[in-house]
Amino acid sequence: MPRPVASLLPLASRRLFATVDIASLACFRVLFGLLMFVEVWRDLPDIGPLYIEPEFHFTFFALDWVRPLAGDGMHVVFGVLGLAALCVTIGLWYRTAAAVFFVGISYVFLLEQSCYLNHIYLLALVSFLMMFVPAHRAASVDAWLRPRLRADTAPAWALWLLRAQIGIPYFYAGLAKLNPDWLRGEPMRTWLAESADLPLAGPLLREWWAPYFFSWGGLGFDLLVVPALLWRPTRALAYVLALSFHLINAAVFSIGIFPWVMIAATTIFFEPDWPRRLWNRVAARVGAPPSPAPIVAGPPAHLGRAQRATLVALGLYVGWQLLFPLRHWLYPGDVAWTEEGHKFAWRMKLRDKNGYVRFFASDPELGASWKIDLAGRLPGWQRQEMSGRPEMILQYARFLADDLRARGHAAIEVRVVALVSLNGRRPQLMIDPSVDLARVEPSLWPSLWIVHPTFDD
Secondary structure (H helix, E strand, O other), rough: OOHHHHHHHHHHHHOOOOOOOOHHHHHHOOOHHHHHHHHHHHHHHHHHHHHHHHOOOOOOOOOOOOOOOOOOHHHHHHHHHHHHHHHHHHHHOOOHHHHHHHHHHHHHHHHHHHHHHHHHHHHHHHHHOOOOOOOOOOOHHHHHHOOHHHEEEHHHHHHHHHHHHHHHHHHHHHOOOOOHHHHHHOHHHHHHOOOOOOOOOOOHHHOHHHHHHHHHHHHHHHHHHHHHOOHHHHHHHHHHHHHHHHHHHHHHHHOOOOHHHHHHOOOOOOOOOHHHHHHHHHHHHHHOOOOOOOOOOOOOOOOHHHHHHHHHHHHHHHHHHHEEEEEEEEHHOOOHOOOOOOOOOOOOOOOOEEEEEEEEEOOOOOOOOEEEOOOOOOOHHHHHHOOHHHHHHHHHHHHHHHHHHHHHOOOOOEEEEEEEEEOOOOOOOEEEOOOOHHHOOOOOOOOOOOOOOOOOO
């Protein structure tokens, strides 16, 4: 007779405290640290243009107090990030280095909403988890300096926690693609047309079937790759497909280090001892001593107080990661248009917005109105990102109002005309032009000043 679900849950909980070979976690630590160092190195030329030179920074809700450091402060931040990444790689002061990297990358991430990228958010989450995952107990300087720290095994929950964190973005990215635009090949059609001049692949990207191939293929990949990686018979094929998927993304789209991070992170779904077995194969060929398989322990008969507390913490963290991306269902309208609930939800590469925004100021006391010229006030990359994001438009309207009040316009009003095209449609009003945005307070409630168009497709 099959066991009832109620009796399976305690068994599954106890299995999280069995031990597994630590080799996979140690390998993940090395790959993650190296890629983080590369990411920091790649970002060095952008410190000035992104964080020092702009007059204004778009912040996240309730985090407008997060500001760039003055002088050489931002260069110091990135220097510390690079050093922390190297320490994680070699396992030196590992937990402290992971904590420093988490705080540092989170700080940089929150400085400028215009630079929001899902993969930076993922890196921050993974670096947070690395503070607790004992990936430094093997193949690390810490284990060499402190022999009592050494271990060939780690608790299974550490492995499954990282698997969950890597798997959730895959799943929600696929879930978000189940929308009419994506299924009809948009905005993939637009993006492929922009890459049609690539050598060799360019002519294929112009074919009528290419947008559907990439759209439907990406949908199927995101939804199925994690189950396929977890099931041993399909794991090798799934990883080959994952490798191909991310390499194609790296070639066709400018998405930085993200494909390489996912190629490395996906190895966490392999058997825990895969690096040890790989080393032993190489050792057998070169005559080096093999690495013996560790003795792993099964699940405990009962969970102690510390284990129960760990289980609660794991449940709260994973539960939050599963629920938070769904918050856009609490808002009316199309999230791709309103952006309410879009960020931190793994809604990756789903919409293409083009349009323009014009800000107009009115001073009732003077009976005067005028257009505000943004040239010289906002860099092009900030203007482009703001043009399709209502929250950012509101934020900048309030900044302009504060600036004009400081110049003597006590009763200033700021209104916006924003015409935006979503995924190739005709441009439509996104902001109610009759609303004085200078009087609108930022809120987590639905924004009544956003115009909800009726799409005619």
